[in-house]
Amino acid sequence: MSKPIIQVKDLSIFYGEKKAINSVNVSFSEKQVTAVIGPSGCGKSTLLRSLNRMNDFVENLRVEGEVLYKDQNIYAPKIDSADIRRQIGMVFQKPNPFPKSIYKNITWGPQINGYDFDPDALVEKCLKRAALWDEVKDRLDDSALALSGGQQQRLCIARAIAMNPEVILMDEPCSALDPKATSRIEDLILDLRNRYTIIIVTHNMQQAARISDETAFFFDGDLIEFGDTKEIFTNPVEEKTEDYITGRFG
Amino acid sequence: MTTKERRMKQDMLFRWCCRIVTFMALGVLLVLLSHIFSQGFKWLSWDFINSYPSRFADQAGIKSAVWGSIWVISFTAIFSVPFGVATAFFLEEYSNSNSKFVRLLQINIANLAGMPSIIYGLLGLTLFARGIGLGGSVLTGSLTLSLLILPVIVIASQEAIKAVPNSIRYGAYAMGARKWQVIVGQVLPAALPGIMTGVILSLSRAIGETAPLIIIGALSYVAFTPLGPFDDFTVLPVQIYNWAGRPQEEFHEIASAGIIVLLAVLFTMNLVAIMIRQKFQKYRM
Numbered sequence: 374m375s376k377p378i379i380q381v382k383d384l385s386i387f388y389g390e391k392k393a394i395n396s397v398n399v400s401f402s403e404k405q406v407t408a409v410i411g412p413s414g415c416g417k418s419t420l421l422r423s424l425n426r427m428n429d430f431v432e433n434l435r436v437e438g439e440v441l442y443k444d445q446n447i448y449a450p451k452i453d454s455a456d457i458r459r460q461i462g463m464v465f466q467k468p469n470p471f472p473k474s475i476y477k478n479i480t481w482g483p484q485i486n487g488y489d490f491d492p493d494a495l496v497e498k499c500l501k502r503a504a505l506w507d508e509v510k511d512r513l514d515d516s517a518l519a520l521s522g523g524q525q526q527r528l529c530i531a532r533a534i535a536m537n538p539e540v541i542l543m544d545e546p547c548s549a550l551d552p553k554a555t556s557r558i559e560d561l562i563l564d565l566r567n568r569y570t571i572i573i574v575t576h577n578m579q580q581a582a583r584i585s586d587e588t589a590f591f592f593d594g595d596l597i598e599f600g601d602t603k604e605i606f607t608n609p610v611e612e613k614t615e616d617y618i619t620g621r622f623g
Numbered sequence: 624m625t626t627k628e629r630r631m632k633q634d635m636l637f638r639w640c641c642r643i644v645t646f647m648a649l650g651v652l653l654v655l656l657s658h659i660f661s662q663g664f665k666w667l668s669w670d671f672i673n674s675y676p677s678r679f680a681d682q683a684g685i686k687s688a689v690w691g692s693i694w695v696i697s698f699t700a701i702f703s704v705p706f707g708v709a710t711a712f713f714l715e716e717y718s719n720s721n722s723k724f725v726r727l728l729q730i731n732i733a734n735l736a737g738m739p740s741i742i743y744g745l746l747g748l749t750l751f752a753r754g755i756g757l758g759g760s761v762l763t764g765s766l767t768l769s770l771l772i773l774p775v776i777v778i779a780s781q782e783a784i785k786a787v788p789n790s791i792r793y794g795a796y797a798m799g800a801r802k803w804q805v806i807v808g809q810v811l812p813a814a815l816p817g818i819m820t821g822v823i824l825s826l827s828r829a830i831g832e833t834a835p836l837i838i839i840g841a842l843s844y845v846a847f848t849p850l851g852p853f854d855d856f857t858v859l860p861v862q863i864y865n866w867a868g869r870p871q872e873e874f875h876e877i878a879s880a881g882i883i884v885l886l887a888v889l890f891t892m893n894l895v896a897i898m899i900r901q902k903f904q905k906y907r908m
């Protein structure tokens with residue numbers, strides 16, 4: 374196991390009075406794919422959003438505990454949350470390309486953040502990494518909204534890559550896609566795993582087993598089990614994990 | 624009669640009702656237009672557009688009114704658009720919509736949008752014409768019309784901003800954007816077609832306003848074009864109103880000719896609105 378890049382320490386998250394994450398401790402390893410699984414409503418998205426402070430935009434949300442990114446607590450007062458999001462990118466459940474051209478979707482982030490870059494080269498590099506280049510290279514100035522759902526999601530991944538992040542968070546990135554588009558994205562994630570740390574929420578057990586190195590199983594706000602994906606899927610320690618993986622509930 | 628037949632009958636009945644009502648409205652409009660055109664068309668000429676008003680109908684023209692309208696509407700746009708759009712962004716993106724103050728503000732804006740325009744005229748007279756001594760100038764006229772259309776611009780812009788899905792904002796934040804970058808770089812361009820439509824529709828309304836401008840003292844006989852914002856002026860609808868009130872039949876006819884010019888201006892503005900919308904709607908949501 375490689376060294377941890379994100380360490381979650383005694384993290385609890387509340388929506389008003391309601392506790393959605395309950396004193397969770399977990400480490401995410403660098404340049405690995407970690408799958409976060411668990412039944413609906415167990416707090417996967419809440420946890421994921423807390424890793425790059427996207428929870429800041431949720432009203433009435435309170436965070437206790439620490440999230441260390443490279444040994445630095447991202448909830449420390451002096452931390453600039455925008456700076457965290459530059460290093461920890463995010464891909465959402467529903468593809469949300471910007472209503473701009475394909476080209477601008479890639480360049481917008483680096484541009485507003487004042488990165489020094491060659492736009493043509495960046496667009497080509499990111500679209501190639503996101504396995505989208507061949508499909509769109511002749512229509513980079515077309516609206517991103519004219520792409521299919523699967524292409525849009527790969528564009529969102531390319532857009533995240535353009536920021537040159539260390540970590541990419543993905544919240545059920547395939548749930549709005551058909552099996553073919555899903556398998557393309559899975560291939561893409563396998564491609565990217567040596568370059569980026571990927572933390573992916575998924576409801577699809579086969580997907581978690583196929584693409585992840587490590588798996589975290591959540592239930593009702595608690596981290597029930599965390600470990601090597603093979604171990605978890607073949608030989609889970611907790612009964613709840615086994616029940617969930619074998620489809621007995623959730 | 625089976626249920627299916629009855630439903631189909633109802634469907635047809637409803638369709639015909641809609642059709643008849645539409646044609647009735649169109650019919651009234653057509654009668655109005657044909658009346659105006661039959662009266663005014665023969666007076667339309669380059670001389671008519673390029674002459675100052677006169678005591679003699681056959682020498683009268685609308686040059687001063689056309690230029691007055693252009694001056695007033697340009698300044699109205701300069702005053703109202705930045706304020707209106709900025710207010711809409713403040714209300715939608717920055718203010719806390721649950722606060723009592725903001726809700727009060729919102730209700731007031733909605734009420735202001737429905738206020739009779741003559742009241743704005745009285746306000747303009749007190750505040751701009753007399754209060755700060757601008758008199759019956761282009762500035763007074765355009766400031767008054769700006770107040771008049773500001774609420775409509777605010778509301779239309781708010782609707783356009785609301786229509787931008789939050790997923791776009793979150794996507795932008797996830798790229799490390801700051802709030803102003805999200806607003807200027809994503810929300811504004813996405814909302815622009817809607818904002819533009821609202822702006823041009825309210826400017827079209829302003830260009831047709833008569834009452835508030837008469838109140839603030841727009842002149843009806845102006846034998847010059849304004850050279851600056853502090854000059855006196857008249858506008859198309861005031862000129863038309865003046866001619867229409869004269870006893871002689873010829874003046875009624877040139878009033879119709881003036882209406883045709885005003886309609887042409889409005890038509891052009893709406894055309895521009897559509898073109899702008901088309902251009903920006905390349906990236907439809």
Ligand SMILES: Nc1ncnc2c1ncn2[C@@H]1O[C@H](COP(=O)(O)OP(=O)(O)OP(=O)(O)O)[C@@H](O)[C@H]1O
Binds near residue numbers: 393
């Ligand atoms: N904005 C919110 N306000 C209040 N409660 C919320 C909010 N978002 C989520 N919750 C609650 O927090 C709990 C965890 O939600 P979360 O969205 O993290 O679950 P999830 O595991 O991602 O579920 P799913 O698999 O359905 O996406 C749920 O009980 C949910 O009802």
Ligand SMILES: [Mg+2]
Binds near residue numbers: 417544
């Ligand atoms: Mg979720």
